Amino acid sequence: MKLDELTKGVFKQNPIFYLVLGLCPTLAVSTRVDNALGMSLGVFFVLVCSNVIISLFKHRIPPQVRIPCFIVIIASFVTIVDLFMHGYAPELHERLGIYLPLIVVNCIILGRAEAFASKKSVFDSFLDAVGMSIGFMLAIVGIALCRETLSSGKIAIFDYTIVPTFTQSPSVMMTLPPGAFLTIAVIMAMIKYKAIRKEGR
Amino acid sequence: MPELIVSPSPHIRSDVSIEKIMYSVIIALIPTTACGIYFFGVHVLYVIITCILSALFTEYVALRLMGRKFVMDGSAVITGLLLALCLPPGLPLWMAAIGAAFAIAFAKCAFGGLGHNIFNPALIGRAFLTASWPVAMTTWTKPLTYDAITTATPLGLWKMQNIATPYINLALGNVSGCIGETSALAILIGGVFLIAKRYIDWRTPVSYIGTVAVLAFALGQDPLFHILAGSLFLGAFFMATDYVTTPITRNGRIIFGVGAGVIVVVIRLIGGYPEGVCFSILLMNAFTPLIDRHVRPRVYGVKRKRFFVSSANEGD
Numbered sequence: 001m002k003l004d005e006l007t008k009g010v011f012k013q014n015p016i017f018y019l020v021l022g023l024c025p026t027l028a029v030s031t032r033v034d035n036a037l038g039m040s041l042g043v044f045f046v047l048v049c050s051n052v053i054i055s056l057f058k059h060r061i062p063p064q065v066r067i068p069c070f071i072v073i074i075a076s077f078v079t080i081v082d083l084f085m086h087g088y089a090p091e092l093h094e095r096l097g098i099y100l101p102l103i104v105v106n107c108i109i110l111g112r113a114e115a116f117a118s119k120k121s122v123f124d125s126f127l128d129a130v131g132m133s134i135g136f137m138l139a140i141v142g143i144a145l146c147r148e149t150l151s152s153g154k155i156a157i158f159d160y161t162i163v164p165t166f167t168q169s170p171s172v173m174m175t176l177p178p179g180a181f182l183t184i185a186v187i188m189a190m191i192k193y194k195a196i197r198k199e200g201r
Numbered sequence: 202m203p204e205l206i207v208s209p210s211p212h213i214r215s216d217v218s219i220e221k222i223m224y225s226v227i228i229a230l231i232p233t234t235a236c237g238i239y240f241f242g243v244h245v246l247y248v249i250i251t252c253i254l255s256a257l258f259t260e261y262v263a264l265r266l267m268g269r270k271f272v273m274d275g276s277a278v279i280t281g282l283l284l285a286l287c288l289p290p291g292l293p294l295w296m297a298a299i300g301a302a303f304a305i306a307f308a309k310c311a312f313g314g315l316g317h318n319i320f321n322p323a324l325i326g327r328a329f330l331t332a333s334w335p336v337a338m339t340t341w342t343k344p345l346t347y348d349a350i351t352t353a354t355p356l357g358l359w360k361m362q363n364i365a366t367p368y369i370n371l372a373l374g375n376v377s378g379c380i381g382e383t384s385a386l387a388i389l390i391g392g393v394f395l396i397a398k399r400y401i402d403w404r405t406p407v408s409y410i411g412t413v414a415v416l417a418f419a420l421g422q423d424p425l426f427h428i429l430a431g432s433l434f435l436g437a438f439f440m441a442t443d444y445v446t447t448p449i450t451r452n453g454r455i456i457f458g459v460g461a462g463v464i465v466v467v468i469r470l471i472g473g474y475p476e477g478v479c480f481s482i483l484l485m486n487a488f489t490p491l492i493d494r495h496v497r498p499r500v501y502g503v504k505r506k507r508f509f510v511s512s513a514n515e516g517d
Contacts, residue, residue: 169293171333178332182307189311193266 005124009131015108016139017188022108026140027180028099031151036144038092040137042085042100046077047109047136048129054117055125061118070113071104078103108136139187146183150174219315222400222444223275229391230282230439236387237380241290242347245380249285251294255301256281263310276315280304283323283439286381287432287479288330291342291351296334300326320486321446324479331479341377354378355430356475371429382432392438401442404454409437412462420470433465436478446486452496453489461485 015021025043029035053073054061061069082100085093093100103109112132117125149155153170155163173179238245260277264270281301288297304326312318331338341357343350355366355376370376374384381388395401410428417427427433441447441461448457461481468477 169296169334169337172335173329173332176332185311 002124002127005127006131009128009133009135010138011135013132014135014139015111015132016136016143016184017191019108019111021111022106022136023184025099025102025106026143026184027177029096030140030144030147030180030183031175032095032148033141033144034092035095036140037137038085038089038096039099039103040133040140042078042081042096042103043106043108043136044130044133045081046074046103046106047112047133048126049077050074050109051112051117051125051129052122054113055120055122058118066118067110067114070110070118074109074113075104108132142187143180143183146187147174147179151179219274219276223279225395225398225400226279226439227275227282229394230286230381232387232390233286233381233384233435234282236374236384237286237290240344240374240383241342241380245285245290247294248288248290248292248297248380249282251297252285252288252301253278253281255298256284256305259302259305260310263306264314267310267314269314274315277305280309280322280326283381284326286435287323287327287379289338289341290380291340292330292337296330296337299333300330303329316445318445319489320483321440321443324440324483327479328483343377344375344383352377354475355426356469359426359430360469360475365423365426366430368425368429371426376430379432379435382435385429385434388434388438392434395438395442401438402451402454404451405441405447405458406437408455408458409441409462410434410458412459413465416463416466420466422470427466427469431469431476432478436461436482440478440482441485446489448489448492448496450493450496450498452498453492456492456496457485457489460488 009015013019016023016026022043025039029039050070050073054070057069057073078101081103082093085096085100112125112128116128120128145155149163150171151174153167154161154165171179174183234249237249256277261271281304284301284304285297288300304322307329308320308322308325309315309318327338340351341354343352353361355371355378358364358366366376371383372385374387376383392401392406396403396406410433413433414424414428418424437458441458448454461478461484464481464484465477468474468480474480
């Protein structure tokens with residue numbers, strides 16, 4: 001029963017492919033696998049902390065001003081992540097650039113705060129946040145793997161080459177926003193196709 | 202004994218079918234294709250065959266995945282052929298194959314197949330290839346050398362170095378450029394054939410090419426050069442007249458042509474690219490539903506709508 005709250009974010013309610021939330025950071029940083037991993041770690045920390053805090057204070061926050069309160073809580077954790085990365089991973093911080101502070105307006109985090117954490121118990125909110133973060137991480141890393149492979153002509157994670165260069169002229173478009181849209185569309189179509197086939201049987 | 206057949210209308214059917222129109226378009230493209238092969242060598246033939254086969258194969262797979270029957274209606278052949286004609290002659294074959302597959306899978310079948318696509322599939326394929334491999338897509342081989350000697354297109358020469366190309370070369374096709382765009386005369390033959398068969402409407406190409414000429418002249422450019430150079434003829438006769446992605450009303454077609462013509466001139470004179478036919482048609486494709494909505498012809502027997510009706514007169 002409790003496990004449902006964890007797994008639903010990974011599969012049944014995957015934030016990117018089913019809820020279609022948080023597409024902005026997905027489009028922006030899924031050009032490289034290491035960028036995508038860095039981003040999803042940041043989102044993991046912010047989502048878990050903000051969900052737990054908001055769930056703790058859900059009876060104290062007046063409903064009329066709940067959104068500003070959520071934003072203040074989320075922004076505090078984003079600032080922590082931003083400063084932490086600036087201090088310990090300056091290179092990653094540089095590459096993620098403006099998209100790191102922009103985690104504040106990531107729809108997944110505000111969406112989970114509004115739809116889940118402000119109504120459910122602390123432990124459920126924690127599980128929900130962990131599940132959603134894992135779902136987000138799987139999706140964005142998967143997209144980044146497709147895009148980096150097609151746009152660099154080789155598969156490499158953190159400088160470790162897994163498959164050496166297979167083409168000398170990789171597609172430039174996959175590094176551009178259209179490449180991200182296409183990748184998301186294809187993966188989403190495959191998931192929907194499978195779901196339809198399953199229902200039909 | 203004669204039978205009495207009772208059936209709902211229509212009782213008289215024309216013998217025009219999708220297959221017939223599609224194969225007529227292919228016949229109309231033969232002069233252009235032949236010119237391309239003559240000027241740029243046998244590699245062009247491989248590019249064309251690759252595009253057509255890739256388009257057919259992709260359509261077959263996509264329709265099977267969608268659970269539909271594959272019909273050999275010639276539309277995929279047209280898409281492959283038109284895409285090949287607006288590719289550079291020296292393009293690697295695998296890129297051409299990917300372009301044709303992308304055109305069919307994403308621009309046509311993802312929207313629901315023939316008749317449902319918003320954008321011209323061949324031009325989407327070209328736009329995809331341009332965005333993916335910009336260097337390969339702007340490497341132009343010199344005509345009649347059958348070699349890897351590269352040179353700029355007439356529009357490129359005009360834009361970068363202000364060199365004009367003689368009209369006779371532009372008309373016959375003895376210039377560098379995409380496979381099917383160089384010979385204005387060959388395209389004209391095919392276009393006039395289709396207009397004479399009444400398969401395409403003369404309004405689109407005439408308003409399209411006319412707008413480019415008038416606007417180029419008004420802005421102090423050589424109108425004849427701007428008409429003949431680049432892929433304007435190919436676009437005007439074979440892509441701006443696509444049944445699916447362009448307006449169905451007569452006035453709508455004129456609006457489509459004028460709009461596309463304005464975009465071409467703006468891109469050529471102000472934009473970063475030397476040529477803008479591909480983008481102009483794609484942009485106007487996006488406006489097609491809007492145009493069709495606003496230029497509906499008057500229904501027979503219904504009073505013409507007046508534009509300025511005061512509220513006092515509305516009652517009577």
